[in-house]
Amino acid sequence: MFRLASLLYSLISTSLAGTFIIVALVSGQDTLYPIVVAAIAGFVVAAPVSWLVARQLYN
Numbered sequence: 841m842f843r844l845a846s847l848l849y850s851l852i853s854t855s856l857a858g859t860f861i862i863v864a865l866v867s868g869q870d871t872l873y874p875i876v877v878a879a880i881a882g883f884v885v886a887a888p889v890s891w892l893v894a895r896q897l898y899n
Contacts (some may be wrong), residue, residue: 841895841898844898845893845894846890848893848897849886849891850886850895852890853882853883853886853887854888856882856885856886857878857879857883857886858882860878860879861878863878864877864878865886867881873887
């Protein structure tokens with residue numbers, strides 16, 4: 841299940857990071873720091889999300 845979660849993480853993390861960056865830009869935060877924080881937040885949030893999706897697909 842770890843291999844499936846790692847594969848899903850590579851897809852989910854880029855999607856969430858991109859979504860969080862778009863949200864930051866739309867909300868008017870267009871400097872470097874909020875964009876980097878949004879990208880890091882997307883990568884961090886993707887870890888439990890990919891684990892949950894992998895568990896649902898595995899079962």
